[in-house]
Amino acid sequence: MRLLVLGSSWFLGRAVTETALAAGWEVTTFRRGRPESGDDPHGVTTIRGDYADLDAVARLAAAGPYDAAVDNLAYTPRETLAVARTLEPVTARYVMISTVSVYEGWPIKPLTEDSAVLECEPDAGPNPGYDGDPGPSTYGFGKAGCERAVTVTFGSDRSTILRPGVILGPHEYVGRLPWWLWRMERGGEILAAGSPDRLIQPVDVRDVAEFAVHCAAGRSGVFNVTGTGSTMGAFLSACREATGSDAAITWITDEQWLADQGVRQWTGLPLWRTYPGTWAVDSTRARQAGLVTRPLHHTVADTWEWLTTGKPVEHERAGELGISPDREQAILGVWRAREADRCGGE
Structure with a gap:
């Protein structure tokens, strides 16, 4: 054919x-x-x-x-x-x-x-x-x-x-998963948004x-x-395992506060989006027609192998995603101070 x-x-x-x-x-x-x-x-x-x-x-x-x-x-x-x-x-x-x-x-x-x-x-x-x-x-x-x-x-x-x-x-080439993998490989304290239990379906x-x-x-x-579904926490854990990182993940649960700091959904932190329909796309019809999808952690591991042993080429859209290390650490510092003040006042 x-x-x-x-x-x-x-x-x-x-x-x-x-x-x-x-x-x-x-x-x-x-x-x-x-x-x-x-x-x-x-x-x-x-x-x-x-x-x-x-x-x-x-x-x-x-x-x-x-x-x-x-x-x-x-x-x-x-x-x-x-x-x-x-x-x-x-x-x-x-x-x-x-x-x-x-x-x-x-x-x-x-x-x-x-x-x-x-x-x-x-x-x-x-x-x-x-x-x-x-x-x-x-x-x-x-x-x-x-x-x-x-x-x-x-x-x-x-x-x-x-x-x-x-x-x-x-x-x-969009860079969503590569950004998280390289960030996880760098280690240290990592900013994550919302709840680790949020369902996603790449x-x-x-x-x-x-x-x-x-x-x-x-x-x-x-x-x-769409994928069968995982959680954001499982996704980041898979990134940590694939890269062998000892990074510590800090979840900022007040997502409106995070947005107020100028972190853009979808691009500032790839895959972070609070709208309820983002990860609620039904693919039952495709599965009945023959779609088979692998676990997300397999995708993560294989992508890391490609990034580190293959020959990635830079695409014209590269560099559009993520926040800088300095900006990330500054936000985390303000968050910790905010939480300390809140707990101290209780």
Whole structure:
């Protein structure tokens, strides 16, 4: 069977390509070929070009037919619409990687695939909609428009929409898990927010890739893709174990106080978000369709091994996360003084 992978060098696209090759697919990849994104995997046919360049996409179509395509590059609806229309005559099935951000209620409300989705036209341009905090984002609006572009072109019987939550694992470029691992490896007193019992549900990139390839073989529908669930405390313990750290974790339970210190949710402390729907995305439908996810501590350990023995490459989004060591220790000092004053006054 022949698979086309649009965007194959970074993180999920890379994992999809490797998974498909291991499963015996004949894989064609489409990528820009930037040097920092690494070499082409052995055994693939690579066509270079930009997603927005219809001449390059036409070359992809000419190299078909394909039994399926997995699109990791769908962000701007009108670009995705053009790509889908060009590939539709030579592609039997189209799998689009979307996001839970397409839901109107994310991250406020618990979500299923039947939850309301943001409204966006399939031919919308860049950055549609608006950004709310919390609430809708231009990223979510754009992905919703891309979903419509795929489904209006391929129909519901030939399209698959995957809506992952937070994806972690080896080759992660956003930096959420790497930030925590490097911070844990440095040791000392570590600031953590909220309760160690807070449930989280990241999903391993390799599990998303395996489900995407599984769907490419003939599974239609819309699927949320999230992990089985762990806790923030178990996650940080796994980071400590993987790095061999002797770090001490201090939980700041007054999260509004922490926010008042200027620590931003989601970015200042990766994975920290207080909104109740953040980690309440139901993926029962995907599990019934074949999604299998590994324990989070396996993801943590494998990512640390990659960071320390592999060849991580810096992505353009690197450096956006976390707080500085000095800022962290200053906040912890103020917190300790606050708690001492509070206890002394009781």
